[in-house]
Amino acid sequence: MNGTLASPARAGGRTRFPKHGARRLLVAAGALLLSSACSFAPPPAVPEPVAELPGNFMGSALPGDYESREWWEIFQDPVLSTVVDSVLAANFDLAEAVARVQQARAQAGIARAGLFPALQASATATDQDTPANAGFGEQFRKLAGGEDGALPGGFQFPDRLAFTTYSLGIDFAYELDFWGRARNDARAAGAQYMASESDYHAARIGVLATTISTYFEIVDLRHRTELARRTIDVLLEREALTETRYDRGLVTSFELYQVRLDLRNTQATLPQLETLLTDAEGRLAVLMGGFRGKLDAILPDALAPVPLGDPVAAGVPANLLYQRPDVLAAGLRLDAARFAIGARRAELLPSLSLSGTIGVQSAQADGLFNVDQWFRNLLGNLTAPIFQGGRIRQNIALAHAQFGQAAAAYGRTVVTAVYEVEAALAALANEDRRHALLVSQRDEAQGSVDLQSERYASGVGGYTDYLDALRTLLNVESTLSGASRDLALARLAVHRALGGEWTAPPESLEGLEMVPVAESAAGGNARNSEGSR
Structure with a gap:
């Protein structure tokens, strides 16, 4: 706590102290200097792995600083951007995180109030x-x-x-923070408040990551559902053609059975895909803070994000200490635990508190406006703990144990963050190679369809060969759809592991917008709830 002293009066170029006030001023100055110098909090320290972070990430082939702001724009999908904006405006998880930040802010204000005198007006x-x-x-x-x-x-x-007797007065109470107990408590609460803000940003990233993941899941399921319907049409035609050939004795019953088995298996996957699609759309609607009707107004039938497997510039591991909100929150909680040790140690030492009242007092009510009727009561109280059954020592031991727990959590969070980045970079590179192979396979399958179509048109090849080639193409496209989703999710995993600010920080943290409900309706809901119990 930085103390400031009022300037003494001057007369004739010389400093003049009020009568009997020089000694008091010197004592006050010494007390303020002592209170600003005394703190029993341990010096800042971090776990050994944090101090020995590697210079670069393994698997990061692209040099440069990490760019996180609205990184999903690389998919060139305006629908995805609209969905993200809708989620940021109405998500319940973010509203809950905002409430937690507001609670921590209030708790920090409560702790900081102990640094100042308490004033209270009284009238009796x-x-x-x-x-x-x-x-x-x-x-x-x-x-x-x-x-x-x-x-x-x-x-x-x-x-x-x-x-x-009538009296008006102002009561005051103040505990001089010689040993830094109140100051360290305020610092610990402030660190917890900043950690809660980092938790909010972590929740914001988590909600956005879930939104983007669910969106690409919907894109994939819609595409695969359409491919399944087209495959069923091809197999129905193939079944009819095989039945005709079986009736003519050109194929065996086993071949007809194989075609029908393939058809039934494909038909059986369609309801499963539709169930998964309904579930994914419902989850996205919940993320947007509404119902599926709201989703239908935003998502068109055709969704076509551009899959990209380009490497991501990841920067250096040291950036994760302030870039990833979970790492930053763990570091702030380590600081909070450190300050808490200082506050608990200070409880072993004597404390000096001042209290009193100043005001006016009179036997008549109109005498309260006469300043000659002033009075004052002043009290100084010096207390020191002698015996409390070991409570203070155990509180100190508890604070040290909590500091050790916070240090272990911080070290684990940092090491995990580096691992997640390296694993995500490797996964992105592997998914990019897999996607490229499937694109090549899709091109070959398309070439086979074109060839069989030309052979059938020229009378050289059969229609069955064309249907088989088309079926193969549809199967490859279905696999490629899943690979495009996995490639997008791999890029998402890289950005989530690196953290950063994905969107511009909000100007203010606002909770849910509440809508008034009629008292009769609320009472009816309560009665229904009680009846159900």
Whole structure:
């Protein structure tokens, strides 16, 4: 805590301190310097693997800095961009993460309040009427020597004592933070708050990654469903042709059975694909914070993102310490645990607190506006722990154990982050090679279809050969569709492993927009819930 001192008054170019104030000012200055210098928090430290990060990622062939902002634009798919924008505006998981950030921000503010004096306004009116032969009145009469109510000078002591007092004041309380307990508690809460913000960014990346993954799943399932329908049409035609040839004795019953078995197997996959597609579309609608009707208005029938397997510039592993929100959050929680140790150690030492009241007091209400009626009460309280059954020592041991836990979690998070980046880079390169091989296979299958079509048109080849070639092409295209999805997900995994800011940070964190519900409807829902129990 940085203390600031008010400038002393000057007269004639010389510094003039108020009467009896020089010593107080020096004491206050010493206290502020001491409070700013004392802290029992351990010095910053990181686990050994964090200090020995490799210089480069294995498998990163493309040099350069990592670019994360709206990286999905490389797919050249405006529908995907629209879906991402919709999810950022209405996702429930993000709204929940925002609420957690707001809670941490409030907790940090609560902890920081301990660094400042507490002020409280008070207004009291006291009306007291007591018998004179009891309490203070009886003691006063005895001291004055009037046992029968008569006092010296002929003054008659009253039978009752009645008085009214009005007062206005400001109460204050402040604990001087000599040993940094409140300051370290505030720093720990601040680090936790910043960690919660990193958690929000991690949740934001997680939601976007799930959205993009689900979108490509829908693209793949829609394409494979269409290919399955086309394959069924080809097999139905192939079955009819084989039946005709079987009736003429040109093929055996086993060949006819094989064709029908192939047809039934393909027909059986179609309901499964449609179920998977319905599920994926429903999950995307939930990510968008709505129902499937909202999804139908955004997703057209044809979705065609461009699959890309180009390598990604990953930068260096050291960038992950501030680039990945989960790594950053783990580091901040390590700092919070370090500051907590300092706060718990400070509880072993004496504490000095000041409290008091200053205000005005009068027997009449209008006297409260007379400044000559001022009063003050000041109290200094110095306390030191002597015996508390080991509570403070155990709190310190607990803080050290929590620091060790946070250090292990931080080291594991950093090592895991480096591994995930290297694994994702390798997977992207492998999926790119696989996709290229399937594209080549698709081109060969297309060439075979074209050849069989020309042979059939010229009367050299049979129609059966053309249908078989077409069926092979459709199977290869279905496999290629899955490979395109896997290639997109591999690129997604690289960006998720590298972290960074995928979108511009929001100007403010806002939670869910709530809609008022009629009290009768809410009560009916509650009654229905109770009835169900």
